Amino acid sequence: MTKTVRRSAGSPKAGAGGFRSSSRYRTYVKYRFVFGFLVVPFGLYAVFVISPFVQTFYYSFTDWSGLSSDFKMVGFDNFTRLMDDERFWAAVRNNLILALAVPLVTLSLGLFFAFMINIGGRSRRGEAVTGVAGAKAYKILYFFPQALSIAVIAALWGYIFTPGIGVLEAVLPSSLSPENGWLGERRFALFAVMIVMCWAMVGFFVVLFSAAIGQIPKEINESALLDGASRARTFFSITLPLIRDTVQTGWVYMGIMALGAESFAVVNIITIGPGGPDDSTQVLGVYLWQTGFTQAQAGRGAAMGVCLFILTMLLAVAALSLGRRRDRIEY
Amino acid sequence: MTTAEPTDTPRAAEAPTAGDPKAKKPSSPLLKPERSIEGTVLNVFSHGFLILWAVLAAGPLLWALMTAFKPSASILESPWGLPDGLHWENWSNAWSNANIGRYTLNSFVIVIFSVPLTMLFGSMAAYVLARFDFRGSRIVYFTFVGGMAFPVVMALVPLFFVMKNLALLDTRHGLIMVYIAYSMPFTIFFMTTFFRTLPSSVAEAAEIDGASHSRIFFQVMLPMAKPGLISVGIFNFLGHWNQYVLPFALNQGDEDDYVLTQGIGFLFAQAGYRADYGRLFAGLMMAALPILIVYAIFQRQVQAGLTAGAVK
Numbered sequence: 001m002t003k004t005v006r007r008s009a010g011s012p013k014a015g016a017g018g019f020r021s022s023s024r025y026r027t028y029v030k031y032r033f034v035f036g037f038l039v040v041p042f043g044l045y046a047v048f049v050i051s052p053f054v055q056t057f058y059y060s061f062t063d064w065s066g067l068s069s070d071f072k073m074v075g076f077d078n079f080t081r082l083m084d085d086e087r088f089w090a091a092v093r094n095n096l097i098l099a100l101a102v103p104l105v106t107l108s109l110g111l112f113f114a115f116m117i118n119i120g121g122r123s124r125r126g127e128a129v130t131g132v133a134g135a136k137a138y139k140i141l142y143f144f145p146q147a148l149s150i151a152v153i154a155a156l157w158g159y160i161f162t163p164g165i166g167v168l169e170a171v172l173p174s175s176l177s178p179e180n181g182w183l184g185e186r187r188f189a190l191f192a193v194m195i196v197m198c199w200a201m202v203g204f205f206v207v208l209f210s211a212a213i214g215q216i217p218k219e220i221n222e223s224a225l226l227d228g229a230s231r232a233r234t235f236f237s238i239t240l241p242l243i244r245d246t247v248q249t250g251w252v253y254m255g256i257m258a259l260g261a262e263s264f265a266v267v268n269i270i271t272i273g274p275g276g277p278d279d280s281t282q283v284l285g286v287y288l289w290q291t292g293f294t295q296a297q298a299g300r301g302a303a304m305g306v307c308l309f310i311l312t313m314l315l316a317v318a319a320l321s322l323g324r325r326r327d328r329i330e331y
Numbered sequence: 332m333t334t335a336e337p338t339d340t341p342r343a344a345e346a347p348t349a350g351d352p353k354a355k356k357p358s359s360p361l362l363k364p365e366r367s368i369e370g371t372v373l374n375v376f377s378h379g380f381l382i383l384w385a386v387l388a389a390g391p392l393l394w395a396l397m398t399a400f401k402p403s404a405s406i407l408e409s410p411w412g413l414p415d416g417l418h419w420e421n422w423s424n425a426w427s428n429a430n431i432g433r434y435t436l437n438s439f440v441i442v443i444f445s446v447p448l449t450m451l452f453g454s455m456a457a458y459v460l461a462r463f464d465f466r467g468s469r470i471v472y473f474t475f476v477g478g479m480a481f482p483v484v485m486a487l488v489p490l491f492f493v494m495k496n497l498a499l500l501d502t503r504h505g506l507i508m509v510y511i512a513y514s515m516p517f518t519i520f521f522m523t524t525f526f527r528t529l530p531s532s533v534a535e536a537a538e539i540d541g542a543s544h545s546r547i548f549f550q551v552m553l554p555m556a557k558p559g560l561i562s563v564g565i566f567n568f569l570g571h572w573n574q575y576v577l578p579f580a581l582n583q584g585d586e587d588d589y590v591l592t593q594g595i596g597f598l599f600a601q602a603g604y605r606a607d608y609g610r611l612f613a614g615l616m617m618a619a620l621p622i623l624i625v626y627a628i629f630q631r632q633v634q635a636g637l638t639a640g641a642v643k
Contacts, residue, residue: 033544034459041456041515042471048512049478052486052493059489066488113384116377132381140630141385144392147626147633149573151592152618155599155611156395165406165608167394203388211638231377252480260482265575269596285484289580292488305485312482 056309059302066298078303088304090279091287092311094190098197098263098283099315103254106198107247110205113142115235117206118213119221139210143203150200150265157196158183158270183271186280193281196266197258205250212246213239248319255315259308260285284308392619399612406608418609425614433587434594435617441503441590442571445510449567450560452511453518454526458548460519461526462534472523478516487580494581501584509581510571518563525559526552562636565629572622591618 064071264285292301499505
């Protein structure tokens with residue numbers, strides 16, 4: 001490195017002041033440094049993240065099988081064919097249910113627990129605003145599932161749902177424990193997937209919302225307490241509006257997980273097929289992989305990828321505009 | 332009903348006397364007892380709920396731990412019963428015969444490279460984006476950070492062929508590179524914010540002393556960014572260790588090369604016809620326990636690391 005500096009500094013040195021102290025040299029050094037530091041991270045990112053994403057859009061208009069290198073453009077054929085594909089619509093429907101119900105349940109539980117753990121306890125030990133007794137232990141315990149891999153969680157719940165060895169049939173009335181277990185029954189299979197996903201994620205939101213609640217100045221909660229606000233009132237009038245941004249971010253994050261990676265892992269590992277029985281748990285991610293890879297219809301799989309992308313964007317836009325903050329409290 | 336009659340009267344008689352001293356206080360006398368009743372009902376309800384979820388969170392793990400010590404036959408006989416002894420053979424069986432040891436080692440080898448390299452490349456890019464003004468810096472930043480909004484699953488099929496064409500399919504270094512690339516958005520997002528908050532006076536002093544840009548980065552800024560690096564490092568460690576989708580698609584070669592998450596999925600798929608449940612639960616616990624123990628020790632840092640980026 002020192003060599004190049006000397007060489008480049010050599011020739012224009014005859015000019016006034018010398019090149020090394022000129023501002024042009026400083027700019028050159030700056031750009032060399034900026035480029036040097038960006039080239040590896042951006043190169044990796046471009047090859048493995050950007051290029052596949054762009055290719056998804058391109059291949060969605062082709063009839064590429066994925067096996068050979070020849071294919072031709074077919075316009076919107078892949079998309080029009082998807083419109084008649086019942087399995088595709090089952091996947092979209094299940095994905096939508098997952099993307100709405102799972103965040104709703106997970107975030108509500110997370111909010112409730114975070115509130116109770118941080119400011120739900122009342123007038124203990126002289127402090128005005130505290131969490132319930134044992135708050136610390138709850139926080140650690142609730143977070144346990146989040147430290148585990150979704151594969152481990154899925155497999156664990158897979159056993160819980162398995163008739164014969166699982167604990168589920170021992171707890172539930174027989175009308176809710178079908179002979180083949182929840183995963184073998186159309187009515188229950190998607191519920192089973194939802195339970196696994198919620199169970200896996202609640203702990204994360206308890207911690208996330210706890211951090212957000214921790215940023216609310218104590219005085220605000222204290223004054224609410226002095227004014228005699230009930231817990232429910234405190235929650236809806238103070239806590240929730242003040243951590244709204246975090247809730248929103250959480251909703252988008254959870255929605256993306258429910259549409260993509262998380263549902264893919266759970267459905268892929270524990271359901272019959274995967275995606276069964278009778279497509280009752282089919283999701284876009286899994287169907288996309290089956291079509292594009294196992295059935296060698298890469299173009300059609302890519303079209304599903306585009307649909308998944310559109311769904312994700314719609315969800316993000318909806319979540320961000322619905323929860324837009326109308327009142328802002330400075331703190 | 333009959334027993335309720337006599338007890339009712341003394342309570343009614345007591346009520347005004349109990350309320351009396353309170354009524355003397357200046358604050359509204361009627362509200363107080365009412366609120367405390369509402370308070371207790373809420374208390375019982377909320378505490379019940381908190382405890383219920385604690386049981387739900389820990390229960391399945393305890394059940395799996397218990398089951399991991401039972402011989403397979405007794406698992407099917409009494410899924411609820413306590414084990415009649417500690418059957419460690421399940422664990423050794425899972426470690427060697429079910430390849431859990433091998434899968435753990437594979438995961439370990441990948442993570443030991445992918446996490447430090449992610450941190451290095453991520454903070455290099457973040458440092459440049461946070462502290463240097465150059466043409467196109469905003470575009471580069473948003474290209475990186477925008478990646479957080481895309482579902483990984485959507486590009487899986489093209490990604491498979493990118494890897495295939497580069498001869499990186501089913502290789503460890505290929506998987507490491509992909510892990511690094513997919514961790515860039517969050518790492519850069521987080522570290523850029525972090526580098527922006529660091530005081531610039533120290534870096535300026537070093538510059539006046541004649542330190543080069545890269546020297547300032549490695550010897551001044553990076554050590555100063557240690558708290559941020561630890562937070563994102565933990566996040567990336569958990570993310571890489573627990574990654575399922577990427578290895579599922581890109582590491583399908585030899586069964587011996589599976590990472591832990593794939594191994595668990597594979598074991599689960601075999602559960603039906605092998606029926607060696609003791610071994611499977613032991614395998615599951617082997618994958619879960621080390622992470623849980625590490626988490627229990629470092630839970631403060633883990634929680635801080637996971638939330639640091641999302642909460643302003």
